[in-house]
Amino acid sequence: MRNNNSSESIDFSHMHLVSPLITPSRVPSTPVPVTLSTTGEEARKREMQRQHLPELPQVTCLARARIPTTHGADIFLHIYENNVDNKEHLAIVFGEDIRSRSLFKHRPHESQQDRMTRGAYIGRLFPGRTVADEDNEGNKLEFEENGDLKIDYKTTYSTADPAIVRIHSECYTGETAWSARCDCGEQLDEAGRIMGEAGHGCIVYLRQEGRGIGLGEKLKAYNLQDLGADTVQANLMLRHPADARLFSLATAILVDLGLEDIKLLTNNPDKIAAVEGRERQVRVTERVPMVPLGWSKGGKGIKLKEIEGYLSTKIERMGHLLEKPIHT
Incomplete structure (x- = not known):
């Protein structure tokens, strides 16, 4: 094996691969096939089919709470359970008019205190408040006989532009460990800034760390990247698809929130189709690009070689809609 600091490509031929069906190229930038008989385009189609379940997952919002942020804007953090995995997924909501159907539904034998405790209230909480369904300005929530919140989501949101939405996957390394191997932390911050304004x-x-492969496998993929593989090659060498996420969970959460017409913050065209769902339960009316801060004019984002390689792989191997700046 060549020295780790060498600029030459690394020889993978002597390495014992996790999957015997995958043989990485001697030149890391050359695409690695998913299997010996599957083309890259076929692999992408197969992944898209896997990302759509026959039916939308069942999701239930368990609780929400107001979170004052360091940027000055309040958010309402919603936590969801579902019938697909054992993870608690989240919705970070900007604005008080976006309401969860499952959270606000009246539940048998619950008190007004119970409703306020789990976040099913109108307006703002304050010391001494005793009623969840009416605020101190006289605004009331109305309910159907079955306990559902009486609200015409289409009418409510048709008077304004579709909400800006970002589908973001958990990234411990990029959001907590200051990793410059990806731009996930930057994208999360930028999405929050845009929605806060x-x-x-x-x-x-x-909660789909490492594009769905988990943190442990992601760290193994990082080691393979240091040996010369790109992000796609590393996943394939570990017997994972390039993207193992399940976006129908996001679709179900958006439907629960009444966000059925959205502007989607993304550079990933596959994500648009995946989030819309098999029956277009959600409609993306506009794609809002996310330009890396380091690539924007006068930008002060991360400009290290690792993140440059990561972004290049997204463009060249995964079809992301980004243009490299001339200076890179």
């Missing part, structure tokens, strides 16, 4: 929007935060 607009005062309206939602970040669906999926």
Whole structure:
């Protein structure tokens, strides 16, 4: 094996691969096939089919709470359970008019205190408040006989532009460990800034670390990247798809929040189709690009070689809609 600091490509031929079906190229930038008989385009189609379940997952919002932020904008953090995995996924909501159907539904034998405790209230909480369904300005929530919140989501949101939405997958390394191997932390911060300024929007935060392969496997992939593989090659060498996430969870959460027409913050065209669902339960009316801060004019984002390689792989191997700046 060549020295780790060498600029030459690394010879993978002597390495014992996790999957015997995958043989990485001697040149890391050359695409690695998913299997010996599957093309890259076929692999992408197969992944898209896997990302759509036959039916939307069942999701229930367990609680929400107001979170004052360091940027000055309040958010309402929603936590969801579902029938697909054992993870609690999140919705970070900007604005008080976005309400969860499952959270606000009346439940048998619950008190007004119970409703306030789990966040099913109108307006703002304050010391001494005793009623969840009416605020101190006289605004009331109305309910159907079955306990559902009486609200015409289409009418409510048709008077304004579709909400800005970001589907964001958990990234411990990029959001907590200051990693420069990806731009996930930067994208999360930028989405929050945009929605905070607009005062309206939602970040669906999926607990799908490492594009769905988990943190442990992600760290193994990092080691393979240091040996010369790119992010796609590393996943394939570990017998994982390039993207193992399940976006129908996000679709179900958006439907629960009444966000059925959205502006989607993304550079990933596959994510648009995945989030819309098999029956287009959600409609993306506009794609809002996310330009890396280091690539924007006068930008002060991360400009290290690792993140440059990561972004290049997204463009060249995963079809992301980004243009490299001339100076890179």
